[in-house]
Amino acid sequence: MAPASSDSLAAFPAALGGDLGFGTTARAIGPGAGEKVRLPSTSGANNYHTYTGKAGPAGNGLFAAKGFGLGELVLKLEADVTSVLDSPRLGVACEWCFVAVEEVDGGGDGGEGVVKLRKCGGCGVVRVCGEYECKIFKRLYPKVLPNTVRLLLRLLLLGQNNVLPQSDWEGFLHLQHHLEEFKAQRDPQSHNTWENIQLMARAAKEYSGTKEDIGKLEGMIGRILINSLTLVTPTYTPLGLSLSPTAALLNHSCTPNTCISFSGPTLSVRTLRPIPKDTELTISYIDITNPASTRHADLLSRYFFPCTCPACTATPPQTLGRIDPPPALAAALSPTQLDGLETRARILIQQSLDPTILAQGPSARLPPLREALALFAPHKTYPPYRQPLAALRAELVLVLLAAQQWVPALAHSLLTYFRIDPFLFPEAVHPVRVVHKWVLLKLVLQVAALGQEGDGGVRALERKWGLEWGVLVWGLLQEVEGSVAGSHGVESRFAAEVRREGERFRVDARGGPYGEVGPGRKGVEREWAKLRRFADEGLAWWEDRERSV
Numbered sequence: 016m017a018p019a020s021s022d023s024l025a026a027f028p029a030a031l032g033g034d035l036g037f038g039t040t041a042r043a044i045g046p047g048a049g050e051k052v053r054l055p056s057t058s059g060a061n062n063y064h065t066y067t068g069k070a071g072p073a074g075n076g077l078f079a080a081k082g083f084g085l086g087e088l089v090l091k092l093e094a095d096v097t098s099v100l101d102s103p104r105l106g107v108a109c110e111w112c113f114v115a116v117e118e119v120d121g122g123g124d125g126g127e128g129v130v131k132l133r134k135c136g137g138c139g140v141v142r143v144c145g146e147y148e149c150k151i152f153k154r155l156y157p158k159v160l161p162n163t164v165r166l167l168l169r170l171l172l173l174g175q176n177n178v179l180p181q182s183d184w185e186g187f188l189h190l191q192h193h194l195e196e197f198k199a200q201r202d203p204q205s206h207n208t209w210e211n212i213q214l215m216a217r218a219a220k221e222y223s224g225t226k227e228d229i230g231k232l233e234g235m236i237g238r239i240l241i242n243s244l245t246l247v248t249p250t251y252t253p254l255g256l257s258l259s260p261t262a263a264l265l266n267h268s269c270t271p272n273t274c275i276s277f278s279g280p281t282l283s284v285r286t287l288r289p290i291p292k293d294t295e296l297t298i299s300y301i302d303i304t305n306p307a308s309t310r311h312a313d314l315l316s317r318y319f320f321p322c323t324c325p326a327c328t329a330t331p332p333q334t335l336g337r338i339d340p341p342p343a344l345a346a347a348l349s350p351t352q353l354d355g356l357e358t359r360a361r362i363l364i365q366q367s368l369d370p371t372i373l374a375q376g377p378s379a380r381l382p383p384l385r386e387a388l389a390l391f392a393p394h395k396t397y398p399p400y401r402q403p404l405a406a407l408r409a410e411l412v413l414v415l416l417a418a419q420q421w422v423p424a425l426a427h428s429l430l431t432y433f434r435i436d437p438f439l440f441p442e443a444v445h446p447v448r449v450v451h452k453w454v455l456l457k458l459v460l461q462v463a464a465l466g467q468e469g470d471g472g473v474r475a476l477e478r479k480w481g482l483e484w485g486v487l488v489w490g491l492l493q494e495v496e497g498s499v500a501g502s503h504g505v506e507s508r509f510a511a512e513v514r515r516e517g518e519r520f521r522v523d524a525r526g527g528p529y530g531e532v533g534p535g536r537k538g539v540e541r542e543w544a545k546l547r548r549f550a551d552e553g554l555a556w557w558e559d560r561e562r563s564v
Contacts, residue, residue: 065089065296070266072323074191076295077264083290086444086501089273090284092259095183097173098246098280099165100255108254112279114508115248147172151222162256164218166243167235170258171223186260192237196319212236241318247277249509250450257282267318268297269310269326270336276446278507285501287442297324304439305402307332307339335400335438343396356390360403363387364410377417384411399430400438408435412454421462422472422557428455429550444501452498453513456491459484475560480549483542485524490539492517 070076083089100108108115148168152159160168170187173179198209216232219225225232239258246257259282262275273284273296290296301313307327314322326333333339340353348356364387366372367380384407391397391404399405408427415424432455440448463484466473476482495513503509 067264068295070295073266073320075264076266076297079290079292079294079296082292083286085286085289085442086498087286088283088504089286089290089296090261090282091504092261092282092284093280095180095186095261096257096259096280096282097166097169098255098257099162099169100246101162101253102159104254105159113246113248113254113277114279115252115254147176147178155222160218160222161215163236163239163243164215164222166239166256166258167215167219167232168223170235171219171225171227175223175225183260186263187235187238187258190238190242190260190263192234193241193319194234194237197237197240200316212240244275244282249276249278249503249507249512250453251276251447265296265298267300267314267322268324269299269303269307269322269334270324271297271299271303273298274446276503276507278503278509283504283507285444285446285504287445302402304335304400304405306334309402310334335441337438340401341396341398344394344398344401347394347396356394356397357403360387360390360407363390364403364407367410367414377414380414381411381418384414398438399434405431405435405439416458421458421465422476423554425455425458425462426550426553426557428458429546429553431455433547433550444498446502449495449498449502450509452491452495453509456488456495456516459487459491463488472557472560476549476553476557479556480545480553482545482549486538486542487546488520489524490542492520493539 064080065077066080067075068078079089098113100110100113104115148165151168170179170184174184194212197212200208212233213229215236216229219232219236220227220229227235239256242258242263244257244259244262245253246255247253257277262282262284265273265275265284272288272290272294273286275298276283276285284296284298300318301310303310303326305313311322311327314320321327326336331338344353363383367383372379372383387407388404388411397404399408408431412424412427412431415421415427428451431451436448436451442448462473462476466477466484496517499505499507499510499513
C-alpha cells in the first residue's frame with residue numbers, strides 16, 4: 016500500500032502534544048493456527064475460500080482453500096473495515112463513502128459530474144459525520160484529533176453503542192500490538208514512539224469516556240499502528256487510515272502474490288499471479304521496489320521483524336527477482352559511492368518538499384528534482400527502475416502535470432511506461448501499473464487537445480515525431496480495459512470511469528479514420544515504435560528546443 020501520512024496532536028494541550036504517524040499494513044495473530052474460518056459475507060459475496068493457518072515465524076496467516084487465477088478476487092470486505100480520513104483530507108473527501116473531490120470533479124477516479132461535499136451540520140469538521148463522534152468533534156472544533164486517535168475513538172464508540180459486532184471487536188483485540196518493542200525503540204526518526212502512543216491513548220480515553228484502563232488503550236493504539244492499512248483512492252492517492260481484522264491476517268512478502276485496493280469503503284484483495292491451493296496469501300507492507308537493505312531497515316523499524324521471504328534470504332539478496340545491486344552497477348560504483356549517490360538524490364527529493372518551496376507552487380519544486388535527476392546521468396549502468404531514480408521520475412511527472420508542462424510530463428510518463436513499470440510491476444494486472452497507464456492515457460488526450468488548439472510545443476512534437484494521438488489513445492485504452500477487471504474489479508469505481516471514458520472516445524472516434532473498431536494491432540505497434548524513440552530521445556530534444564526558443 017501507499018505510504019501513510021502523519022497526523023499531529025500538536026494543536027492540542029501540551030499534555031497531548033506531539034507529531035504522530037502510523038504504520039501502513041497488517042501483521043496479525045488472528046484465530047488459532049489451522050482453524051478454518053468462513054470470512055464475513057459482504058457486498059453480495061458469500062465465501063472466499065480462505066482459511067487461517069500457521070505461517071512460520073510470522074505466526075498465523077491467510078491461506079488459499081482453492082486455486083486462484085491471475086487477477087482473481089480473493090477477498091472483498093466492507094463489514095469489518097473501519098476507516099478514517101487523514102486530517103488534511105477531511106475537507107476534500109466524504110467520511111461516509113470516501114469519495115474524494117479529485118474523483119468527481121472532472122472525472123478523475125471514477126465519479127461522474129461534479130459533487131459538492133457538505134460539512135456535517137453538527138460538528139463542522141468532516142463531510143458526513145459519524146453520529147457517535149459528532150459531539151466530540153464539535154466540542155474540539157477547530158482542532159482535529161489525529162487519524163490514529165479518531166480511528167480508536169470510532170471503534171470504542173461503536174462498541175459502546177452495540178454497533179460493532181462482537182466478532183469484529185474480538186478480532187481487533189487478537190491482533191499483535193508490539194508494545195514491548197515500541198517501548199524499547201530508540202529511533203529518533205520514528206513518529207511511532209512509546210511517548211506518542213501514551214499521548215494517543217490518553218487522548219482516546221479523555222474524549223471517548225471509555226472505562227477501559229490506559230494500559231489496554233495503549234495496546235489498542237499499538238494494534239492500530241502495526242495492523243492498519245493506508246486508505247487510498249482507486250488511483251492510489253492516500254486518503255486515510257483503515258483497519259480490518261480479516262485483512263490483518265495477510266502477512267508480508269517482498270514477492271507478494273496479492274495486492275489490496277479500495278473502492279470507497281470496500282477493501283478488495285486480488286491475485287498478482289496464479290495461486291495454487293493451500294498457498295499462503297501475502298501482501299507487501301513496505302515499498303518492495305527499494306533495495307534489500309532499505310526493505311530490511313523499514314521492516315525492522317516499523318514492524319519489528321526481519322524478512323525471511325525468498326528474495327531476502329537469497330544469496331545475494333534480490334529485489335524484484337534481480338540481484339541487488341545489479342552486477343554492472345556494482346562493478347561501476349563501490350558501495351560507498353552508490354550509497355552517496357542515492358543519499359544525495361533522496362536529500363534533494365526531500366528538499367523539493369520543503370514548505371517554503373511548496374508555498375511557491377509546483378514549478379518551484381522542479382530545480383531540486385532536476386538536480387537530483389542530473390546526478391544519475393553520468394552513470395549509464397544505473398537501471399532506470401532502481402530506487403530512488405524510479406520514484407524521482409514519478410515525482411517529476413506529478414510536478415510537471417501540476418505545472419502544466421505537458422510535453423516533458425509526457426516524456427517522463429513514457430519512460431515510466433517502457434523502462435520502469437515492466438520491471439517494478441511485471442504483472443499486467445498490478446493496479447499501480449494499470450493506474451500509470453490510465454494517467455498516461457489522460458495525458459495523451461490532454462496533449463492531443465492542445466495540439467488541436469494550436470499549441471506550439473505540441474505542434475513541434477507532432478512534426479518531429481509524427482505521432483498519431485488517436486492511435487495512441489486506442490492502444491492505451493485497450494490495455495487499460497483489458498486489465499481493469501483483474502486490477503480493480505469490474506464493479507469498482509475505477510472500472511466504471513474506464514468504461515465511461517471508453518464510451519466517450521468511441522463516440523468521438525466514429526467520424527475518424529478508424530471508426531469504432533480502432534487501428535488494429537499493427538497500427539498500434541507502428542505508433543508504439545515512435546513512442547519508444549520519443550521516450551528515449553524526447554527529453555533531450557525538448558530541452559534543446561526550450562533553450563533555442
